[in-house]
Amino acid sequence: MSAKIKSVLWAAPPHTLAKISILQAYLSRWFEILGRSKFRQNLWYIDGFAGPGEYTNSPSGSPVAAINSASAALQSLGTEWKAGKIHCVSIEQDAKRFDHLKNKLGTANVSPQIETHFFNLSFVDGLSALKNQTPNPFSPASPLFAFIDPFGAKGIPFAVIKELLSRDAVEVLINFDSDGIGRIFKAGVDANHEAILNEIFGDESWKAELGKHRPSHELYRGVLDLYKQKLRALPNVRYVFAFEMRSVKNTIDYHLVFASQHYLGLEKMKEAMKTIDKSGEFSFSDAHLNQSKMFRFDDPTEYSAQLFDQFRGRTVKYLELRDYALNESPFINPKEMLKDLERKGMIQVNSCDPKRRKGTFNEEKLIGITFQQGI
């Protein structure tokens, strides 16, 4: 549906507004944390598919939400702000939407510590142009968050994502159209699938992976799994998670895929999701939230069984379990799952705290956790 939008402005459906709220909530934390810690370093936000900056039913598109977060962080930290400037880059291919955005931000009252940069180009060409200007986030390498939010499946070559993530302190949030990519795969040559999928995945691995006997309604999951695998295989990327967005008919609309090099990034992103979706569901649905059963924050049992299977028969350090919880469960740490497993007698906890109470897991004091073999 979104691919057909031709007007400069359009009405944002609820899941679009949810997406922007998540972005704003996350960026507020990102600017605050880095603003306190990255002494004299500039912080960069890149909006790769920036849009017109507003909707007919909302004053804040993503570039505006990012600037709001940046302004709020500067204001709340005051003299505790240790980083340098904040640079907000907007890349938008459509000339009319670009002009609309530039006018809107041009008249906004923005702190002199925030510098804006505009490129009326495609995401790929905009990044190249950014690289060739001074200042830019690549030399010297600066902390960078990129929001990559196309209409549909095209315009985000894996090679470009890979290059971005090869640098230190880079995070990306991608609106990934798993469903649309599945449709391109199914349409085959009629949709020029080979060229498009090679570009999205960066190689031909999709041929074997998506060709596996998956019922067609599950294809989007295969698409998503493969994309996550490709991101996780990048040398710098240790944390990858996909948040599911559902449309009015409760079909999968797209996934927000987050990739980071630092555990705190994924921790804060999950917290941002949680603040938006008050119902305790992890995915978003415009229709019946309680029908989307993919993730729950409040029920560790399903995930504790998976955690157990993963580590069965091994003694593991807490950090390995934390990373597993971040990447493979909706939780920000493994504690609720470990509590469940300890209650069921499935793990033994070795702690240097002789007074440790069952079901409590102080990571400073934990020596190792042994998962039983034979349960």
Ligand SMILES: C[S@@+](CC[C@H](N)C(=O)[O-])C[C@H]1O[C@@H](n2cnc3c(N)ncnc32)[C@H](O)[C@@H]1O
């Ligand atoms: C989903 S909208 C972006 C919405 C915006 N990120 C927000 O949250 O408010 C996608 C935008 O990307 C623009 N666009 C389409 N192809 C592009 C490309 N290859 N590079 C950059 N922008 C593109 C479209 O004109 C449209 O404004």
